[in-house]
Amino acid sequence: MERIFSGVQPTGDLHLGNYLGAIRNFVRLQDDYDCVYCVVDLHAITVWQDPDELRRSIREVTAAFIAAGIDPKKSIVFNQSRNPNHAELAWVFNCVARLGWLNRMTQFKEKAGKNRENASVGLYAYPNLMAADILAYKATHVPVGEDQKQHLELCRDIAQKFNNDYGADFFPITEPLILGEATRVMSLRDGTKKMSKSDPSKLSRINLTDGPDDIAQKIRKARTDSAPLPSEPGGFEGRPEAENLIGIYAALSDLNRDAVLSEVGGMMFADFKARLIDKAVEVLGPIGLEMQRLLGDSDYIDSVLSDGGARARAISQPILDDLYDIVGLAR
Ligand code: AQP
Secondary structure, eight states, X not given: OOEEEEEEOOSSOOBHHHIIIIIHHHHHHTTTSEEEEEEOHHHHTTSOOOHHHHHHHHHHHHHHHHHHTOOTTTSXXXXXXXXXXXXXXXXXXXXXSOHHHHXXXXXXXXXXXTOGGGSOHHHHHHHHHHHHHHHTTTOSEEEOOGGGHHHHHHHHHHXXXXXXXXXXXXXXXXXXXXXXXXXXOBOSSOTTXXXXXXXXOGGGOOBXXXXXXXXXXXXXXXXXXXXXXXXXXXXXXXXXXXXXXXXXXXXXXXXXXXXXXXXXXXXXXXXXXXXXXXXXHHHHHHHHHHHHHHHTOHHHHHHHHHHHHHHXXXXXXXXXXXHHHHHTOOO
16 A cells, blocks of 8 residues: 655644644555654754643644544554654755755745854754655655745655665655645734744634634634625635635635535625534534644644554654665664
8 A cells, every 4th residue: 555644843833734634544545555653853943932732732732633533553653753764864864955945945044044154953844854754754745835845855855865876765755635625724813924834913813623613703803805706716806815715615615616606606705604603514514623622632643653653653663664774774
């Protein structure tokens, strides 16, 4: 069976973008692939994290995975720092990837901002660690949101260069799986910006733990315009907020945008938002409640992570052993 790897950072409250762009797809792929799902805590510390908050967040992402429908008996669920093979392989990839490749990574430029000199080396080398996460398991497919496409291309370049440099057909050339109608969910306050955990405005995102009242309030306050909704997908010129809300509704309803527009085209936002609130509460409400329940049982969550960590390492260790042998590192 082909193998999936994907991860989510424990860096704050999970939101609708994380769910529609990634976690929901993780759930749907479980029957067709051998799946490894990781809470990527080593990635999280590329920017400062309060240790207690990080511990809480690792459990919260794990609870979200399970509450959304990932079965930890079937799929492997663990946090990255439980398997040292990720960091070991990342070092080898630091020696394979070229500076010029990393210099092109737009996420580093966005996250480092103007204060580039003060960004951590880890933030710069983040894509090498991500390639190691994936290739430590020789994963063939990675479900991600659209924002991760460039990092996936770098992972393919690293695999290719490693195979060429060592004359070995060792790593697969991993394919991204960018699935669904909401591969890039935008901020509810600004349709040109990605919905993101680090946005200072709480109204910009719907968190997976939001109750019905918060969901309703955030959708009611979402930025829109005064024109009715278009009836055709081509009718969103200059209306990114409207397009975003339609994409969210389509994804939550498991419909494509054409089908949604034939249902709601011509409607005013007040009416459409009422529908969107009902749909969002219907889909997210049960996940939020189950997350709260799971978070009350931290022993269970920790046992899932510990079991997952051991199963993950059982797959990656033989791959690392072969790699060390190819590279000429004796141990
Ligand atoms: N807005 C989004 N739309 C669709 N998919 C998204 N993802 C994130 N934001 C959106 C996908 O969620 C997965 C996990 O993301 P992550 O937590 O590892 O990192 P991130 O992309 O950095 O998430 P944020 O919210 O944007 O965090 P900050 O604010 O810290 O930068 C990935 O598959 C990602 O594509």
